[in-house]
Amino acid sequence: MKALTIAGEEIRSRLWLGSGLYESPKQMNDTLNNGAPGFITLSLKKQTVEELKQVKEEHSFWEYLQQQAQHGAKLLPNTAACFTAKEAILQSQLSRELFQTDWIKLEVIGDKRNLQPHPTETIDAAKELIAQGFKVLPYCTDDLVLCETLLALGCSAVMPWAAPIGTGLGLLNPYQLGQLRKYLPEAVIVIDAGIGKPSDAMAAMEMGFDAVLLNTACARAQQPELMATAFKQAVEAGRLSYTAGIMARQEQAHPSTAVY
Amino acid sequence: MQLKVNGETKNFVPAPVNLEQVLDTLGYLQEDAPRFVVAYNQTLVNPDQYLKTTVYEGDSVDVLSVITGG
Numbered sequence: 436m437k438a439l440t441i442a443g444e445e446i447r448s449r450l451w452l453g454s455g456l457y458e459s460p461k462q463m464n465d466t467l468n469n470g471a472p473g474f475i476t477l478s479l480k481k482q483t484v485e486e487l488k489q490v491k492e493e494h495s496f497w498e499y500l501q502q503q504a505q506h507g508a509k510l511l512p513n514t515a516a517c518f519t520a521k522e523a524i525l526q527s528q529l530s531r532e533l534f535q536t537d538w539i540k541l542e543v544i545g546d547k548r549n550l551q552p553h554p555t556e557t558i559d560a561a562k563e564l565i566a567q568g569f570k571v572l573p574y575c576t577d578d579l580v581l582c583e584t585l586l587a588l589g590c591s592a593v594m595p596w597a598a599p600i601g602t603g604l605g606l607l608n609p610y611q612l613g614q615l616r617k618y619l620p621e622a623v624i625v626i627d628a629g630i631g632k633p634s635d636a637m638a639a640m641e642m643g644f645d646a647v648l649l650n651t652a653c654a655r656a657q658q659p660e661l662m663a664t665a666f667k668q669a670v671e672a673g674r675l676s677y678t679a680g681i682m683a684r685q686e687q688a689h690p691s692t693a694v695y
Numbered sequence: 696m697q698l699k700v701n702g703e704t705k706n707f708v709p710a711p712v713n714l715e716q717v718l719d720t721l722g723y724l725q726e727d728a729p730r731f732v733v734a735y736n737q738t739l740v741n742p743d744q745y746l747k748t749t750v751y752e753g754d755s756v757d758v759l760s761v762i763t764g765g
Contacts (some may be wrong), residue, residue, distance in 0.1 A: 453765030478764030481701040481757050482731070484722040491729035497761050515764050528739045529732045529759055543759075600765070634746055650765030661751065 446473035453650025464499035470663035520560035598629025633669035640673025715745035
């Protein structure tokens with residue numbers, strides 16, 4: 436299976452996972468071990484000295500995330516909780532300084548109720564971050580014109596939602612997602628947010644998308660570690676299926692046994 | 696001197712002169728402190744600039760570090 440390459444870097448897997456919402460650092464780590472994701476998302480937060488000390492404890496989530504990075508996953512800081520381009524640009528600069536990476540998951544929220552990304556603030560932030568040398572992976576809606584605009588600016592990929600963050604509703608608008616794949620055949624498109632179950636991820640991969648990014652679907656499963664394995668296999672199967680070429684649907688029955 | 700630290704107003708006596716003194720007073724510069732980044736008045740400040748950054752009444756200092764996320 437052809438490896439995924441973005442901005443000249445080979446990404447080891449087409450399954451990307453978030454690090455949030457797990458019951459414990461160990462559960463997060465076990466889940467990430469089973470999923471073996473290409474990217475792992477994480478974030479920044481204002482912290483007191485006392486909170487900071489917990490970050491450094493043995494078997495903390497940060498210790499595990501560093502181990503994941505040493506074993507081939509790439510860390511992808513996000514700009515969660517940013518509502519303006521200005522906020523997202525500062526958060527990206529802070530993330531680059533802390534994590535020593537140019538990769539950034541650009542997330543500029545436009546509406547607190549459905550966590551929909553803000554299109555124009557995302558564009559403004561992407562423009563500036565690209566000028567500053569970031570490899571920008573913007574979380575966006577499935578709007579074709581918006582995706583085209585972000586790619587034309589120089590974003591390394593676009594990451595349209597399947598459904599609002601954390602809902603697990605799956606691919607709510609497969610027609611529109613299909614239009615993105617059809618009209619942007621060369622672009623790296625990652626389905627981000629709203630994936631609820633492995634079959635959603637597999638459906639996205641069978642449509643020809645390049646990767647899927649999810650968090651809640653694993654973290655809120657009854658057995659996150661096991662669900663990560665299921666997602667890994669679903670993403671691999673979906674990609675293989677797309678690569679193999681799915682048969683054309685037919686209305687008329689045709690026998691598979693040549694006895695008629 | 697009052698400064699806004701991580702969004703909360705804090706009183707500093709004696710008044711600090713620079714960002715290094717602010718961070719030291721708050722305990723962030725202890726030897727065993729983990730890595731963090733600082734935004735001063737919504738601008739990234741690198742560690743080599745802490746001493747050179749003069750602080751003024753009402754300024755904001757944000758200290759951030761890693762958290763999990765999606």
